[in-house]
Amino acid sequence: MIDLVHFQLASAALFSIGIYGVLARRSSILVLMSIELMLNAVNVNLIGYSSFTDFGMDHRILGQIFVIFIITVAAAEFALAVAIILRLYRNLSTVNIDEISSLKG
Amino acid sequence: MLGIAWSLSWVLPALNLIAFLGALATYRIKKGIVAAGFSLVAIFAAFVVFWFLVSEVLENGFLSDQMTWFQIAETKIIFGFYVDRLTLLLLGLITFVALIVQVYSFGYMKKEPRFGWFFTVNAFFVASMLALVLADNLLFLYFAWELVGLGSYLLIGFWYERRSAAEAAKKAFITTRIGDVALLIGIIVLFKSTGTFQISTIIDYAQSGLIGSETILIASILIFLGAMGKSAQVPFHVWLPDAMEGPTPVSALIHAATMVVAGVYLVTRMLPLFEISSTTMWVVTIVGMSSFLLAACMAMVMHDIKRVLAYSTISHLGLMMFALGCGAASAAVVHLLAHGVGKAILFLCSGNVSHSLDGETNLMKMGGLLKKLPLTAVLFLIGSISLAGIFPLAGFFSKDEIISGVLDGRGWFFVGVLLIGTVLSSLYLARLWILVFFKNSQYQTEVQHQPNVFMKIPLIVLAIPTVVFGISLAQFNNSFFGLHAWFIEYSQHHFNFLIAILSTLAALLGVFIAWVMIFRKFSENHLMMITFKRIEHILIRKFFFDDFYQFVIDKIILIVANMVALLDRKLVNDILVDGLPKLVYSIGRIVRVFQSGQISHYAFAMIFFASLIFAGWWLLVTNT
Numbered sequence: 001m002i003d004l005v006h007f008q009l010a011s012a013a014l015f016s017i018g019i020y021g022v023l024a025r026r027s028s029i030l031v032l033m034s035i036e037l038m039l040n041a042v043n044v045n046l047i048g049y050s051s052f053t054d055f056g057m058d059h060r061i062l063g064q065i066f067v068i069f070i071i072t073v074a075a076a077e078f079a080l081a082v083a084i085i086l087r088l089y090r091n092l093s094t095v096n097i098d099e100i101s102s103l104k105g
Numbered sequence: 106m107l108g109i110a111w112s113l114s115w116v117l118p119a120l121n122l123i124a125f126l127g128a129l130a131t132y133r134i135k136k137g138i139v140a141a142g143f144s145l146v147a148i149f150a151a152f153v154v155f156w157f158l159v160s161e162v163l164e165n166g167f168l169s170d171q172m173t174w175f176q177i178a179e180t181k182i183i184f185g186f187y188v189d190r191l192t193l194l195l196l197g198l199i200t201f202v203a204l205i206v207q208v209y210s211f212g213y214m215k216k217e218p219r220f221g222w223f224f225t226v227n228a229f230f231v232a233s234m235l236a237l238v239l240a241d242n243l244l245f246l247y248f249a250w251e252l253v254g255l256g257s258y259l260l261i262g263f264w265y266e267r268r269s270a271a272e273a274a275k276k277a278f279i280t281t282r283i284g285d286v287a288l289l290i291g292i293i294v295l296f297k298s299t300g301t302f303q304i305s306t307i308i309d310y311a312q313s314g315l316i317g318s319e320t321i322l323i324a325s326i327l328i329f330l331g332a333m334g335k336s337a338q339v340p341f342h343v344w345l346p347d348a349m350e351g352p353t354p355v356s357a358l359i360h361a362a363t364m365v366v367a368g369v370y371l372v373t374r375m376l377p378l379f380e381i382s383s384t385t386m387w388v389v390t391i392v393g394m395s396s397f398l399l400a401a402c403m404a405m406v407m408h409d410i411k412r413v414l415a416y417s418t419i420s421h422l423g424l425m426m427f428a429l430g431c432g433a434a435s436a437a438v439v440h441l442l443a444h445g446v447g448k449a450i451l452f453l454c455s456g457n458v459s460h461s462l463d464g465e466t467n468l469m470k471m472g473g474l475l476k477k478l479p480l481t482a483v484l485f486l487i488g489s490i491s492l493a494g495i496f497p498l499a500g501f502f503s504k505d506e507i508i509s510g511v512l513d514g515r516g517w518f519f520v521g522v523l524l525i526g527t528v529l530s531s532l533y534l535a536r537l538w539i540l541v542f543f544k545n546s547q548y549q550t551e552v553q554h555q556p557n558v559f560m561k562i563p564l565i566v567l568a569i570p571t572v573v574f575g576i577s578l579a580q581f582n583n584s585f586f587g588l589h590a591w592f593i594e595y596s597q598h599h600f601n602f603l604i605a606i607l608s609t610l611a612a613l614l615g616v617f618i619a620w621v622m623i624f625r626k627f628s629e630n631h632l633m634m635i636t637f638k639r640i641e642h643i644l645i646r647k648f649f650f651d652d653f654y655q656f657v658i659d660k661i662i663l664i665v666a667n668m669v670a671l672l673d674r675k676l677v678n679d680i681l682v683d684g685l686p687k688l689v690y691s692i693g694r695i696v697r698v699f700q701s702g703q704i705s706h707y708a709f710a711m712i713f714f715a716s717l718i719f720a721g722w723w724l725l726v727t728n729t
Contacts, residue, residue: 022708031704101702 007048014041028085028095032078039074043067113158114168114186114239117196120147120154121232128225137221144224145207148231152200159197162188169241180300187241187305194438195238195370198445201570202362203231205563209453210354212559213460223263223352230256234363238370242302243292246371250288250335253367254281257359261351273347280344284334288371291327294320308377318382325378325385328371329392336368336422339396343650345419349411353456356411361418361448366441369425376434390430390515394522396423399648401529405536406644409466410455413537417492418448420530424507424523431519433510440507443491443499443571450488450567457481457556457564458541468540475542481556482542484564489538491571493531493612499571501609508604520604524611531615539623 014037021034050063089095124147128140162168171185188196207227214223233252240246262274296302298320299310310316332338337345348360359365372379372389379385397420404416421444428437459466461478475482491498494505504527511519646652 019712023705023712097704100704104700104702 004048004052007044007052011041011045011048014038014044026096026098028088028097028100029082031097032081032085036074036078039070043070046070113154113161114170114188116154117151117158117200118232118235118239120151121228121235123147125225125228125232128221128228132221132225134221137219137224140221141207141211141224144228145211147228148200148204148207151231151235152204155193155196155200158188159193162190162193171241182244183242183303184245185241185303186239188239191370191373191438192238194442195366196235198366198442199231199234199238199363202445202449202567203227203234203358205449205567206354206358206362206453209357209456209560209563210352212557213354213456214352215557215559217352219263223260226256226259226263227355227358230260230359230364234367237367242304243295243307244302246304247285247289247292250331250367250371251285253364254278254285254335257281257348257364260355260359261348263351263355267350270350273344273350277344277348280341281334284331284341287327287334288331291324291331294324294327298324304374308375311378311381321378322382322384325375325382326388328375329379329385329389332368332371332426333392334368335371336365336426337396337419338368338392338423338426339399339419340650342396342400342419343647343654346407346412346415346647349409349415353411353452353459356415357449357452357456360415361452362445365418365422366425366445369422369429369437369441372426372429373434373438376429376432379429380432386430386432388430389426390519393423393426393428393430394519396420397427397526398423398522398529401526401533402644403647404533405529406641408468410458410468410471410537410541411452411466413468413533414448414451414455417451417530417533418444420526421448421492424504424526427519427523428507428510431511431514433507433514436503436506436510440500440503443503446567446570447488447491447498447500450484450564450571451492453560453564453567454481454485454488457560460556460560461554463554468537471541473543473545478542478556480561481564482538484568485542486538487568487571489534493534493615494527494608495531495612496605496609501605504608505605508608512604524607527608527611528615528618531612532619535616535619536623539619544623 018034018036018038018041021037022031025031025034046063046067050060050066053060055062085095088100092100094100121144124143127143131143132140134140158168167187167189169185169187171183174182174184176182207224210223210227214220217223230253233249233256237246237249237253240249258274258278261277262271264270265274292302295307295316298316299307301307307316311321334341345360345365349356351360379389400416400419400423404413404420407413407416421440425437425440425444428434428440455466457478458471458474458481461474461481462471465471487498491500494500494503508520508523511523643649
């Protein structure tokens with residue numbers, strides 16, 4: 001039987017992997033992917049909580065609908081981010097985050 | 106009554122204002138002839154309208170009309186004109202002298218490159234001067250007062266290429282400005298305690314005791330300070346002699362006959378207020394008296410013909426203030442007229458003299474001009490006799506009026522002072538006339554140009570009132586023209602033979618002394634000559650007034666200014682203006698260390714602090 005706690009654990013695991021990726025990865029594409037992981041951790045959480053509340057059946061489905069919306073929006077957002085990274089690559093000929101440091105004080 | 110009255114009193118300054126605007130638009134065209142035409146036509150029309158106004162006022166006693174300019178809550182700011190007999194007298198003097206002077210200038214300034222500009226500013230000046238005497242409230246009076254000051258500034262600095270003229274204009278403007286500030290404060294003090302600027306209302310309130318006596322004292326002293334600045338009373342007199350840098354017609358119009366009497370006019374107008382405070386009256390008396398004597402002394406030793414006349418003007422303005430301080434308003438105003446006309450003659454004659462001698466104004470280089478410029482010499486003599494107070498010209502009667510007024514108001518001591526002043530004033534005028542026209546000079550005085558017709562006719566016209574005015578004043582209380590009773594509403598004094606004889610003797614004594622001093626040769630070592638030299642030294646240095654002001658400016662004001670400048674540089678500039686960015690910069694230098702530019706560092710900081718906040722929140726929630 002899958003409980004709420006399983007959802008939470010899966011979500012936490014995904015989130016931690018995401019944080020690790022954001023902090024440790026050098027390639028901006030991979031950083032972006034890690035951010036997506038964190039986003040999906042939230043989605044998992046959302047689905048879990050919506051299934052284990054004591055709303056009526058038709059209200060429980062609401063969380064899953066939300067998640068679909070979120071995924072759609074995230075996809076659009078991702079496309080945008082990739083476009084930015086492409087511009088970055090055009091200008092600096094690199095996607096390595098350590099080398100993109102023009103804002104250094 | 107009010108309809109026509111309104112339009113008439115309003116017409117006088119409006120005509121000149123229109124002329125000013127017209128002249129302003131055209132003063133570059135055709136060498137300024139058009140602008141001069143505007144100005145001349147306007148002043149002539151104003152002079153004609155003045156006579157209609159006279160008949161109107163004589164019928165009704167006074168005219169007044171007002172309109173509300175704007176209103177803030179209960180306070181109405183009113184734009185209004187008030188014409189009574191005092192106003193009429195001044196309007197007559199202003200329009201008459203301005204007309205004469207402008208016709209004269211037409212000849213005198215003929216070769217001037219800025220001919221048109223001269224008439225433009227003249228029209229401006231006349232318009233604001235007329236507004237000044239017509240204004241029925243202090244606020245408008247103050248506006249006109251400042252505009253008149255501006256006109257004076259522009260005309261003194263007419264030859265602004267000359268450094269001395271530019272300096273003199275600046276000096277006149279700044280010196281009178283000190284008085285103007287006091288005047289403005291005085292007006293505000295009165296407004297604060299009465300809630301109105303209307304002169305008549307303020308005087309009513311003051312007379313019915315609605316204004317506190319301290320307020321009246323303060324306000325009247327402040328207003329008097331303004332009058333002192335404009336009328337060049339000691340110690341604000343220093344600007345007037347320097348103002349002689351302007352063209353001679355300007356000196357005649359502004360710095361002898363009209364603008365400088367604005368202060369006397371103001372004091373006369375506010376005299377009911379001044380009279381409430383005996384302290385103020387004493388201040389007016391003392392200031393007037395000291396100006397009268399000091400300026401007369403200085404006039405005796407000046408070497409510049411126009412400067413002698415300038416000091417004489419200060420002296421006579423002092424005499425008017427003196428009379429006002431003794432409560433003899435009618436005498437002061439009569440003397441104002443007599444002096445205005447007489448001094449205009451003297452100035453215009455001196456203009457003729459220096460015009461003939463190619464701009465020479467040094468007395469010592471003139472002499473024997475009686476034969477070369479006979480008309481000018483005779484007219485100058487008429488003006489001098491009038492101002493020296495010798496029978497039967499205008500000055501004699503007005504001075505007698507003043508002496509009897511002083512006798513009634515203050516007693517014999519002050520009459521004695523006045524007689525000494527009379528001796529001095531006839532002395533310097535006699536010296537002036539003898540040196541310029543009579544005594545042969547060791548210098549060759551070749552007359553280069555004879556005065557043209559524009560410079561002769563106005564002078565003759567100007568001499569008429571000097572003679573006729575005197576005679577008509579002689580009919581003191583009956584009504585041969587009845588000039589005296591006709592114009593003046595204030596107290597009247599009776600003709601006093603003793604005083605008349607004393608003042609005539611004093612004046613003749615002055616002439617005698619001048620004669621002796623010029624023609625009797627004393628040896629250099631004669632005790633009298635040594636004393637004279639000492640006195641002359643002090644007088645030539647003008648009682649050290651200018652030196653003292655220079656000292657004050659150099660030592661005290663400049664030191665204070667330097668200290669303030671230092672404060673500005675160190676505190677405002679270095680600490681506040683430059684210090685602030687420096688502070689931001691140094692904070693920035695510390696903070697920039699944390700800006701590595703590495704996104705992962707930022708992300709780490711973000712996550713770390715977010716977790717910290719979350720942990721804190723968590724602890725808080727679980728503990729409560």
